[in-house]
Amino acid sequence: METVLVPDRAVGAPATTNVQLLQAVLQSSVQLGVSPEALTRECRLTTPLPTTEHASIPSTQYLRAWEVIEFLTGATDIAQQVAERYDPRLIGIHHYLTITAPTLRDAMEINNRYRATLSTDRGARARTSGNGAGSFDFASDPRGPRGAQLSAQFGVFAYFVRACDLTGAPLAAEHVSFRQPAPAHHRHLIEFFRTDSIEFDAPADRVTLRAADLELPSRFADPNLAAVLAAAAADMQSPPVTDWPGRLAEILVAALDDGPVTIHQVAHNLAMSPRSLQRRLAEEGTTWRAELDHARRLRYERGRAAHLNDTERARALGYTDPRSARRTISRWANSQP
Known part of the structure; x- marks a missing residue:
């Protein structure tokens, strides 16, 4: 038909x-x-x-x-x-x-x-x-x-x-x-x-x-x-992703340019309160921590932070402590098959 x-x-x-x-x-x-x-x-x-x-x-x-x-x-x-x-x-x-x-x-x-x-x-x-x-x-x-x-x-x-x-x-x-x-x-x-x-x-x-x-x-x-x-x-002209999770991920990745990211900052960018953002994340079956980790990994895998020294890499991933960045990258590596 x-x-x-x-x-x-x-x-x-x-x-x-x-x-x-x-x-x-x-x-x-x-x-x-x-x-x-x-x-x-x-x-x-x-x-x-x-x-x-x-x-x-x-x-x-x-x-x-x-x-x-x-x-x-x-x-x-x-x-x-x-x-x-x-x-x-x-x-x-x-x-x-x-x-x-x-x-x-x-x-x-x-x-x-x-x-x-x-x-x-x-x-x-x-x-x-x-x-x-x-x-x-x-x-x-x-x-x-x-x-x-x-x-x-x-x-x-x-x-x-x-x-x-x-x-x-x-x-x-x-x-x-x-x-x-x-x-x-x-x-x-x-x-x-x-x-x-x-x-x-x-x-x-x-x-x-x-x-x-x-x-x-x-x-x-x-x-x-x-x-x-x-x-x-x-060569396909894919339409832009307009879904809410995709929008959140891009906002988080962009926010990492300014250093450590807070839920208050991202909620403001989404024109909602932190409590509303937490509720929306729960509706999507995820958490603030999981989405922030996802954004950091996206940024890392896109190569933006792959060839920096420890301090620069930590800053690019939104950390103030290089040791935290190393632990996160190690966790990602250990989760690979």
Whole structure:
């Protein structure tokens, strides 16, 4: 089914979603028995849908499609059902960049690097913990539309499906969390993720994979093709990342230019109180300390502080004591595989 969305009159948000992601979700819903005609009518779609790598739509349209699909199917587990059926090949170069990476951990990093090519509406974010485990967070505002919640849940399921497919292994998640309240029964989730470590009413929709699993090779790894795809991706005009975590990270990295960073300083730059910033961080499933560490590591890995003496490196990373900077860099090194 090929469709194109007619912008809603209320659409004014700058965030966008790649039409190929929408097409993959719509195709999965048709496999579930949803009538293409009903989708066209309820989502106010016309044909055909643009198929270029760069075509995008307002994210509000994508989120509305999720609400329509849930309504038409009546399924309480629609995010899982769509994730089990969707064809990631439909999202184009982003998919092939990911699967040709050497390992699952590399695929996570590539997904982070090019995530704005799929959506600038908050979206997915990969994190690595101190023990080497890797988490994928899918942001959604609990006060936002139902479509945003379904989209985030879909991200959790779809990422796990893709990780299993990429490695060819029946992975077991280390931990899974959902913002939604606990359902009456969730045996199907335990079976899906192969773990009983599942949390509800959590700060974020998240799936965490074990460190050892992240080192598994991709069965589609192809360094030659990966190099060609990376060169092609470099020419892609990716829209700017407008999600809140991305904005916070850039503010933190920039603030390090002025020395030690405080939460009061960053809260002021975000036009909010320190307490509101702490609350927002909790909603995103993170902490001030974790985000500051993430910003320092970004700055270090970008090479801005890699060839300085101890005192200069400490200052560039926002420390007054060189020993603190050395301990942090050592911790980062020890967390690498």
